[in-house]
Amino acid sequence: MKERNETNAQLDDMDRTILNQIQSHFPVETRPYLVLAEKLGCSELEVIRRVQNLKDREIIRRIGANCNSRKLGYTSTLCAARVPAHLMKRFVAEVNSYPGVTHNYRREHNYNVWFTLIAPSEQDIDRILDGISEVTGVSEIISLPAERLFKIQVDFEV
Amino acid sequence: MPDSRQFTSLEKKIIHELQQDLPVVDRPFAVVAEKLKVSETELLEKIRELIADGTIRRFGATLRHQRSGYDANAMVVWEVESERLDKVGAIFASFREVSHCYQRPALADWPYRLFTMIHGRSPQECRQIAKRMAETAGVESYSLLFTMEELKKTTMVYFSEVG
Numbered sequence: 085m086k087e088r089n090e091t092n093a094q095l096d097d098m099d100r101t102i103l104n105q106i107q108s109h110f111p112v113e114t115r116p117y118l119v120l121a122e123k124l125g126c127s128e129l130e131v132i133r134r135v136q137n138l139k140d141r142e143i144i145r146r147i148g149a150n151c152n153s154r155k156l157g158y159t160s161t162l163c164a165a166r167v168p169a170h171l172m173k174r175f176v177a178e179v180n181s182y183p184g185v186t187h188n189y190r191r192e193h194n195y196n197v198w199f200t201l202i203a204p205s206e207q208d209i210d211r212i213l214d215g216i217s218e219v220t221g222v223s224e225i226i227s228l229p230a231e232r233l234f235k236i237q238v239d240f241e242v
Numbered sequence: 243m244p245d246s247r248q249f250t251s252l253e254k255k256i257i258h259e260l261q262q263d264l265p266v267v268d269r270p271f272a273v274v275a276e277k278l279k280v281s282e283t284e285l286l287e288k289i290r291e292l293i294a295d296g297t298i299r300r301f302g303a304t305l306r307h308q309r310s311g312y313d314a315n316a317m318v319v320w321e322v323e324s325e326r327l328d329k330v331g332a333i334f335a336s337f338r339e340v341s342h343c344y345q346r347p348a349l350a351d352w353p354y355r356l357f358t359m360i361h362g363r364s365p366q367e368c369r370q371i372a373k374r375m376a377e378t379a380g381v382e383s384y385s386l387l388f389t390m391e392e393l394k395k396t397t398m399v400y401f402s403e404v405g
Contacts, residue, residue, distance in 0.1 A: 106303045114272070147264040149300075183398075188394035191390055228357075232345035
């Protein structure tokens with residue numbers, strides 16, 4: 085946690101401006117960094133150098149598309165499981181082995197493991213969860229698919 | 243469930259490719275276009291279309307920590323009567339400390355219908371935010387589930403069969 089604050093302290097104003105621009109408004113143009121450079125009043129090379137540096141420092145995890153899984157015809161859900169301590173390691177390894185599991189957290193609750201699961205259909209979701217129960221011996225897994233989205237904030241001011 | 247459509251083979255390839263990491267070079271889309279054997283112009287047009295129709299929700303950089311300086315986050319779950327879900331959901335969504343707000347089903351041992359992710363500088367601040375949300379919306383039963391450990395965080399790869 086402390087390490088993160090130190091990392092952020094090392095960002096200068098230009099880094100912050102770049103990060104705030106390219107989270108949601110990465111130019112879909114032939115020379116995106118030239119477009120940014122013109123906005124920022126610096127050279128294209130300077131922007132490229134800084135973005136590469138931010139990636140090297142792992143402040144930027146990835147540059148690409150974040151898709152709406154439902155538009156792509158996929159189904160997604162949030163799952164919660166009650167996992168006894170002695171089964172935790174095995175359960176986490178099994179759950180994480182699925183590419184459709186994109187986020188997984190241990191939380192302070194009776195339902196102590198929470199993960200998101202994306203799959204082509206609801207049948208696939210059921211099949212995957214049954215499979216996880218069978219392999220790990222953890223039977224208490226609930227699936228709570230979103231019925232309605234009130235808010236999803238996709239970028240954050242740095 | 244609304245509006246999923248058929249995607250062409252090229253669209254699937256583009257979506258699959260854009261789930262990866264764009265190279266940091268002066269013409270990154272030219273690199274991708276070459277890989278997919280299309281022109282750069284066609285690729286750019288297709289990407290703009292996919293953004294415009296909402297298939298791509300966001301195109302750009304994903305940061306390692308989404309909120310710099312906000313060390314604590316909590317999933318807060320709320321027990322709300324069906325007829326008040328609309329109103330309470332809208333109130334929660336209006337809090338700037340809330341990044342996500344969803345309605346989900348109630349189950350036999352799970353009474354909480356609204357889910358919010360809240361971000362604060364400390365667990366204590368998260369509790370204060372949740373209290374303020376509860377008072378504003380008039381919700382009495384809720385629970386904060388603090389993150390104890392991140393076990394996985396990755397990007398979904400769609401249409402892996404065409405990649």
